[in-house]
Amino acid sequence: MTLAIANRWTEALLALEQVGFSYPDGSIGLADCSLSILRGSRNALIGANGSGKTTVFQHTNGLLRPQAGEVRYAGQAIDYSRGGLRRLRSKVGMVFQNPDRQLFSASVLEDVSFGPFNLGLDSTTVRDRVAAALQAVGMSAFADKAVHHLSFGQKKRVCIAGVLAMEPELLVLDEPMAGLDYRMQEELLAVLDGLHARGITLLLATHDIDFAYRWADQIHLMRAGSCTASLDAVHLAEYAGELSAQGLPLPAVIPLQHGLTARGLLSREQRPRSCAELLAVLEGGQSAAGARP
Amino acid sequence: MLIEQSAYANRWRKVSPAAKGLFSLCGFVAAFAAARPEAALLIAALVALSTIAGAGVSPGHYLRVALPALAFLALGCISLAFSLDLNAATGAIALQFAPDGLDKLAAVGARSLGALAALLFLALTTPLIDLVALLRRLKAPEALLEIMVLCYRMLFVFSDAVHDTLTAQSARLGYATPRLAMRSLGGLAANLTLQVWERAHALHVAAQARNNDGPLRFLEPRFEQTTRAVGIAAMAGSGLIALAFGLR
Numbered sequence: 178m179t180l181a182i183a184n185r186w187t188e189a190l191l192a193l194e195q196v197g198f199s200y201p202d203g204s205i206g207l208a209d210c211s212l213s214i215l216r217g218s219r220n221a222l223i224g225a226n227g228s229g230k231t232t233v234f235q236h237t238n239g240l241l242r243p244q245a246g247e248v249r250y251a252g253q254a255i256d257y258s259r260g261g262l263r264r265l266r267s268k269v270g271m272v273f274q275n276p277d278r279q280l281f282s283a284s285v286l287e288d289v290s291f292g293p294f295n296l297g298l299d300s301t302t303v304r305d306r307v308a309a310a311l312q313a314v315g316m317s318a319f320a321d322k323a324v325h326h327l328s329f330g331q332k333k334r335v336c337i338a339g340v341l342a343m344e345p346e347l348l349v350l351d352e353p354m355a356g357l358d359y360r361m362q363e364e365l366l367a368v369l370d371g372l373h374a375r376g377i378t379l380l381l382a383t384h385d386i387d388f389a390y391r392w393a394d395q396i397h398l399m400r401a402g403s404c405t406a407s408l409d410a411v412h413l414a415e416y417a418g419e420l421s422a423q424g425l426p427l428p429a430v431i432p433l434q435h436g437l438t439a440r441g442l443l444s445r446e447q448r449p450r451s452c453a454e455l456l457a458v459l460e461g462g463q464s465a466a467g468a469r470p
Numbered sequence: 471m472l473i474e475q476s477a478y479a480n481r482w483r484k485v486s487p488a489a490k491g492l493f494s495l496c497g498f499v500a501a502f503a504a505a506r507p508e509a510a511l512l513i514a515a516l517v518a519l520s521t522i523a524g525a526g527v528s529p530g531h532y533l534r535v536a537l538p539a540l541a542f543l544a545l546g547c548i549s550l551a552f553s554l555d556l557n558a559a560t561g562a563i564a565l566q567f568a569p570d571g572l573d574k575l576a577a578v579g580a581r582s583l584g585a586l587a588a589l590l591f592l593a594l595t596t597p598l599i600d601l602v603a604l605l606r607r608l609k610a611p612e613a614l615l616e617i618m619v620l621c622y623r624m625l626f627v628f629s630d631a632v633h634d635t636l637t638a639q640s641a642r643l644g645y646a647t648p649r650l651a652m653r654s655l656g657g658l659a660a661n662l663t664l665q666v667w668e669r670a671h672a673l674h675v676a677a678q679a680r681n682n683d684g685p686l687r688f689l690e691p692r693f694e695q696t697t698r699a700v701g702i703a704a705m706a707g708s709g710l711i712a713l714a715f716g717l718r
Binding site: 235238240259263266267270271273275277278279280281282283284286287288289290291292294295296300303304307321322323324325326339340343 | 474478597598599603619620622623626627630669672673675676677678679680681682683686687688689690691
């Protein structure tokens, strides 16, 4: 399989190289899966349920160890010794899909402090990091609240804070938008954009193709335990076949853009990534097209 | 849940748990040291008053939380007032009013009320997370605290799970007849057992992902003016103990 981004290999922060993994019950998690995450990029992993997204995630953090192939972080093959995993996990933060499966303590402050303490930091540093992490996700006012008094979206943000407080280079989020209403999704998106602006590399799994197209720099398509394509998000229109093999449509804005281009209302170079961008283009804000907000 | 609500919503939520713990402890000591039932009753009343008037726990709320314990206490007291008498000649067992029963009843009942008030004071004004932090400062065994933390957290996760499963079963007529109800209840228990297993594994994985390799360490919450609060609690507590010894 040839990856679209193979020529930028040197910039890769994390790379899976022909990774194979089967679960103890015999089901295949990953089969010859290769993909790479570029430093500072926003990545969306798209695939049907059971396509291996979560298995990929658990490999990024060293929770699972490949049975074939290898996982490289910053160019180095992952060292699965105790110390090596410690180093990896302090750089790759993982946010699970269900917050109730991640939050340990009943107190927000305590739970967010859990990761930094595991890094062996002293109380003063931990306190500063916890405050900064809660601030970054907009949950400072909830520090001394009980976890079970929070809404689902708030719990999710506490989970992210708990990982942020460890100051990771790569943040991996398993379906972060699942179960959130529109407003919570927008709030979470603002949090993610803030993290990206701070230089954190982001990798998330999603079923929402419109969101992936609008948000991501790179999209990775997963099918049957393998990454079938890694592409710059702007080229998604060329992968309609691969998407339909997964039962996914193209993002709604692409057929719309094609229709408008065919009627001469939009130039071919203009590739708005969301309906809002398209509207901005049509209303005369020509500069908005192609450029990301 | 009632206890939980008031622990988070009372006026003394931000007061150091060390101060509240100390006052509660003094209440206990005073209740047990009280020489006369009247003194113990007075101590119970004072501690209850500080919970209601001081911490601002509503009286209705207070009574509802206290009621099960009071009912239990009443049952226990009644049994104290009577004694079983074995008639040696006939071998019959007779229930009779114990001669010194009333005194014993008054002493035990009043002390228990005092202890109950002291316990309720702590429970209704202090969230468990603050108490665990306090115990950690007092160097309680780590393993015990970790179990407390996880149990407390899981209590809410599982009460949600039970609620969801019950609702789902009821929606499909799972509790329509006693026979079906028994069956559904069995299903619920089986389902929950599996969930416990799964959750425990998921938490273990989540802990590993956050670099945990053994003990669970957390940041302690900070409370303002702890010294002052502890000082006031110590004075009030000593007052209670003095009262216990003073009223003879």
